[in-house]
Amino acid sequence: MMENAVRSExxxxxxxxxxxxxxxxxxPGRLTLDAIARESGISKGGLMHQFRTxxxxxxxxxxxxxxxxxxxxxxxxxxTDPRQPEAxxxxxxETLREAVSEPHSVAFAIVAALAEEPDLLSIIRDIDVQKIxxxxxxxxxxxxxxxxxxxxxGLVLSSVFGLCPFSAEERERLFARLLDARQWDAFAKANx
Numbered sequence: 001m002m003e004n005a006v007r008s009e010x011x012x013x014x015x016x017x018x019x020x021x022x023x024x025x026x027x028p029g030r031l032t033l034d035a036i037a038r039e040s041g042i043s044k045g046g047l048m049h050q051f052r053t054x055x056x057x058x059x060x061x062x063x064x065x066x067x068x069x070x071x072x073x074x075x076x077x078x079x080t081d082p083r084q085p086e087a088x089x090x091x092x093x094e095t096l097r098e099a100v101s102e103p104h105s106v107a108f109a110i111v112a113a114l115a116e117e118p119d120l121l122s123i124i125r126d127i128d129v130q131k132i133x134x135x136x137x138x139x140x141x142x143x144x145x146x147x148x149x150x151x152x153x154g155l156v157l158s159s160v161f162g163l164c165p166f167s168a169e170e171r172e173r174l175f176a177r178l179l180d181a182r183q184w185d186a187f188a189k190a191n192x
């Protein structure tokens with residue numbers, strides 16, 4: 001019985017990775033159950049056992065990526081000094097930086113969900129509400145913290161949609177500046 005559960009989870013993960021690869025390479029419009037079966041090497045019947053519809057794949061894909069980046073964020077928080085100011089903000093900016101740098105990132109899953117099933121984005125909105133509450137609760141200047149978070153989110157989304165005018169190196173420098181709490185503290189003090 002345990003062997004079947006392990007094999008089922010392996011099949012599920014292979015399908016999710018195949019879906020991410022298809023979206024990254026070919027775009028969300030090319031994501032079909034047939035394409036996932038071909039890409040993953042899973043029979044269509046085996047795939048249909050895991051996911052009855054494309055929407056089920058998109059939901060699983062989004063949940064998988066959210067879980068991956070939530071773990072990244074939690075690991076980041078666990079590795080920071082507990083006295084670090086605005087640790088949640090730094091964790092979110094660092095997570096967004098990671099999302100844009102990974103070839104099969106949550107950003108691609110978001111694009112696919114937006115294109116195919118906009119209602120799935122409520123999952124992300126609900127998670128963001130809690131993240132923003134955490135950021136505001138620890139920030140000396142909540143509006144400046146939100147501005148930094150929104151700028152990082154904008155870098156990710158403009159990159160995913162192919163609208164980012166910055167090179168990868170420029171984008172990396174901008175993320176580094178968004179993370180540099182000392183310069184933001186100085187900015188906040190100068191504008192009080």
